[in-house]
Amino acid sequence: MSTYNKIGLAVFLAFGLAACGGGGSGSPSAAATSTNQSSNAAFRDAMPSASAQAVNLTDASAGSVYNAAAYKINLDGKSYKVSDLASDKVTNLVNQEGNETVRTYRQQFSIIAGRFSSEKIGGENLKDDPEMTTAVAEVKxxxxxxxxxxxxxxxLPTSGKYAYNGAAFGETEIGKLTYNVDFDKRVGSxxxxxxxxxxxxxxLEASIKxxxxxxxxDGTLVTTQGIEGHxxxxxxxxxxxKVHFFGKNAEEIxxxxMQKNGEIGIAGKR
Structure with missing residues (x-):
């Protein structure tokens, strides 16, 4: 799998472990649009609620059943319920300084989120000339x-072919995802x-595993069935x-x- 370096995240999500039954939509996702929301304070580390715990299944053939709508995104004391975020759309949660963003995409059975940030370096006074400062550079x-x-x-279904349609989102762009799964052959592309x-x-085509x-x-490890490919x-x-299946009947992915310039979130439904 990818060896790209991961960046530590300063935002944690607290979630309730509410078990939820299935049932979902069979229609393609709506066209993705972007919504911006600003928090009133800067991002800071926040511990998960008492009900939060790691998802670490011993049997990888069975997934974890947690209600995606029960998640809450905490940004420096301000809480955003996932259920209040726009469905099948990209939502940006931005800190007050505007230098950190959590980019989310909510579906009925799943939540996908990415984070990116920038920081300014330089601007220090020079020792030999206190009136002069170093140049300021922005690191992204x-x-x-x-x-x-x-x-x-x-x-997972043992037969049938399903087409999943939805969104792919980077830092500033939103594209279209099309993904086909053949459960007879247990492959997807x-x-x-x-x-x-x-x-x-x-x-590229890869097998279900x-x-x-x-x-x-949020510090969780989800172990289930999905597809890993190039x-x-x-x-x-x-x-x-990498994709995972969500919903009682694999309604969503x-x-x-993972690319050399960063990562792209993908989400779709059949």
Whole structure:
């Protein structure tokens, strides 16, 4: 799998462990749009609530069933309920200084989120001339997908072909995801279009397997069934991708594409 370096995240998500039954939509997702929301205070470390705990399944053939709508995103004391975020749309949660952003995409059974930030360095007074300061440079930390979680599918279909349609989102762009799964052959493949920085991204065919996703945003480890494969971008070349299945009947997928310039969140429904 990808060896790209992960960036530590300063935002934690507290969530209730509410078990939830299935049932979902079979229609394609609505066209993705972007919504901006600003917090009233800067990001800071926040401990999970008492009900929060790691998801670490001993049997990788069965997923974890947690209600995605029960998540709360805490930004320096201000709480955002995932259920209040726009469905099937990208929402930006931005700190007061505007230098850290959590970018989320909520579906009925899952939540996918990435984080990116920037910081300014320099501006110090020079020792030999106190009236002079060093130049100020802005350092940008690329987006890392730090949360892929929700009501993981317990039992995957054993037959049938499903097309999942939804969104792919980077730091500033929103594209379209198309992903096809053949449960007879237990393989999946697809593509992402509409991202100018990457060009078309082919998600190469790979097999369904036991997978895990380390959620850096809330510290959980989700172990379930999904697909891990290689990607190929028109502009950025080779990368990797990972998707998990969500919903009682695998109604949704969610995951990430790892590229050399950062990561892309992907989400779709059938």
């Amino acid at each position: 930390n690329p987006m890392v997908v730090g949360l892929v979680n929700g009501e993981a599918t317990q039992t 697809g593509s992402v279009t509409g991202l100018a920085s990457s060009g078309k991204i082919d998600l 036991n997978t895990s996703f380390n959620n850096e945003i 990607s190929n971008s028109e502009k950025l070349g080779k990368g990797d991708y 969610g995951g990430a594409i």
